[in-house]
Amino acid sequence: MLEEANNFLACPTCKSSLNLTSSEKKGNEIISGSLQCQNASCNNTFEIDNGIPNFLI
Numbered sequence: 001m002l003e004e005a006n007n008f009l010a011c012p013t014c015k016s017s018l019n020l021t022s023s024e025k026k027g028n029e030i031i032s033g034s035l036q037c038q039n040a041s042c043n044n045t046f047e048i049d050n051g052i053p054n055f056l057i
């Protein structure tokens with residue numbers, strides 16, 4: 001996924017914005033990493049694998 005795409009993503013549970021952490025990047029594309037919900041009482045974390053964020057809970 002593109003780094004900028006995080007501006008349009010929200011937690012599917014509580015609709016809060018997400019903190020993007022990348023462990024592997026190619027240009028401005030995130031290959032692997034994680035998206036963490038900024039809502040402390042929700043605290044969902046979604047893995048990014050092969051450039052695809054996994055929003056399955």
Ligand SMILES: [Zn+2]
Nearest residue numbers: 011014037042
């Ligand atoms: Zn959330």
